[in-house]
Amino acid sequence: MSASFASIITIGDELLIGQVVDTNSAWMAQELNKIGVSIKHRVAVGDSWDDIWSALDEESKHASVVLITGGLGPTSDDITKPLLCKYFGGKLVVDEATLAHVTNIFVNRLKRPMLESNSKQAEVPDVCTVLFNEVGTAPGMMFEKDGTIFISLPGVPHEMKWIMTNVVLPLLPNKIHTSNIVHRTLLTAGIGESFLADLIKEEEAALPSFIKLAYLPNSGMVRLRLSAEGENKDALFELLSIHFEKLKAKVKEYLVIDEDLPMEAVIARQLKENGKTISTAESCTGGYIAHLLTSMPGASAYFKGSIVSYDNSIKTNVLQVPKTILETVGAVSEETVRIMAERVREIMQTDYSIAVSGIMGPDGGTEEKPVGMVWIAVSGVGKTISKCYYLHHNRERNIQLTALNALNLLRISKCG
């Protein structure tokens, strides 16, 4: 029996006019991949009866599982449930467990009277298996037709995730044949995609046909991913790892980490392993570096705090950057970031600190200090290093790149 393919159909006009970015699909794909289900196709359609109907027809031709998100809300633009009821030839009946759950949410948690639209949430087609939704009022539903499994889930991300994690992912391996998919990813910094490809061309040519190599460039860093799919997970992983180690050895000069981790997680792990702490003094990034460093659970083990000195008065009053420096070389200067880094490290009593000051755009640039220019300093015991960068993107991306460059400078600086 060959591996099962899945398709994802996302429903909602908001996805087609770009009012909402679809983050559900990526999360679903990752989780399905872990249990050995490959996604071959992903489709987004609007809140249109005909378009949803055709998508169901079309996707079920190729996939053994069709996952559908969206259109299950209590309002009139949500047509997925009546459509599925008709598509699978059922009629709507009240699901008592869901009704009890919805009633409980309104009576006990929200302390509000239930509307007719709310109790309607408990109606489901009599031809489906109800997938209980602990964290919301719209239940998931599972249908089977001509050997294909159809799973309908709410589009609200945390509700979809709850049902997937607690109901769908445990249930799927009993319903379809799942194979093993193995990935190994490494992260490089400081080398472009084409130069990286040139560097590893022999290793790439030596890959057997069932191992795929992908280059994933993002924010000045490139991830390399090896993937293979097959029956024997251990043998597959072992063979993949032999090729992975060769790649790793070849790129060692640029290697950040041999796992699929974002830069902030790499930094967090290093700090935790070495029992070190960090603080930041941020001007142009406005707290974004601190946000990245605290986005992971357990951040209090290594992160103490930050002073966001967006206005120059904060640089002088809180970080004690001398006014003369701001008046002569200015806020975007090597002198300023070095003092910011050293002062925040003293104030917060941390082992390391990071400071940034730059011009993120779109306005505020001059001929001497153009938009995209940013000074970064990293300070450790007895040593402060600093570096100037020139970025060429929009404000959002310049802020992200400044944060990544700052974290990478800390990583390679071995301060302290």
Place this chain on the structure above:
Amino acid sequence: MSASFASIITIGDELLIGQVVDTNSAWMAQELNKIGVSIKHRVAVGDSWDDIWSALDEESKHASVVLITGGLGPTSDDITKPLLCKYFGGKLVVDEATLAHVTNIFVNRLKRPMLESNSKQAEVPDVCTVLFNEVGTAPGMMFEKDGTIFISLPGVPHEMKWIMTNVVLPLLPNKIHTSNIVHRTLLTAGIGESFLADLIKEEEAALPSFIKLAYLPNSGMVRLRLSAEGENKDALFELLSIHFEKLKAKVKEYLVIDEDLPMEAVIARQLKENGKTISTAESCTGGYIAHLLTSMPGASAYFKGSIVSYDNSIKTNVLQVPKTILETVGAVSEETVRIMAERVREIMQTDYSIAVSGIMGPDGGTEEKPVGMVWIAVSGVGKTISKCYYLHHNRERNIQLTALNALNLLRISKCG
């Protein structure tokens, strides 16, 4: 002639295994919508010859424009260009303008020798129109077949955006019939989707069939969007606005703004209009509120800075929260956030300030102070208000919701 529909095909295994979230499609859809092109379908396929080929066949059946992103890089997993060359029956030739541009990037900007894979970037099918890429090495390409336009663009977001903005969007209205699409969106806070639907049921029933209403719930707020498509833009807008004003009047108690703006932009505008400044003292949000407030151009007009006091020592040493308070009622308490807010407002000399302290999870909760409990204070001249919230999501979403609730508390507090 009826309106033109477009399809978007995104190419790349990384999209199907969920390693990357597709943000390109939403941006493209928004921009196409502005020039009167509706997206009816969006498809994601992997780096597979057959799957890309079928997607081209399938999408061109229904769409007058098929936009394709991804698979144009210099490495071996990028197969879009040879595939398109074969699909449209052409052969690869060097585009001199692109070659000159790529050479210039390597010789003058990167100061590196060009690799064979780099000069290959300048090869294009002789049956395409080249869409110049000022900001990267892979040019866009346009093909025409059986009345359908095909546009292939790089998957790197800033390159795709540059070519769309400077080449594709100005060119499309000459190639296809575009209609007018009008949207008006309002943002509500403090009312659930079903209660909102119940509140506006008469207004919704009164909508003519060509005006569509959508409910877009997100992070404890609901956006309502009215849309219509037609030929006469002014008449369409006027009619839509009559219904929009009725909706607005009905939801006025919950109305945040009658535009499609995120909460931080609403706050930024209010502060700028009133010439007021703000600062934040953040514990559990780790700088995320400051990041939101500085994500927009011109933030220096209203935002002065932030003290991220993640560790209790920063709360006592920098924000001067008395140790006795931390030892008795604790860091997650009304007393602590009120002092944090008042102190940061003094230190930064701002008109308003926001302070937050809570437990974002997954660990750190107790019976008395569970994960998701957060205290928020807003301070203005002579007045500080504070409120406790209980959130029920994962760490990432708890941080986002805390920030949104804090900004909303500032909005409704009318401090000062």
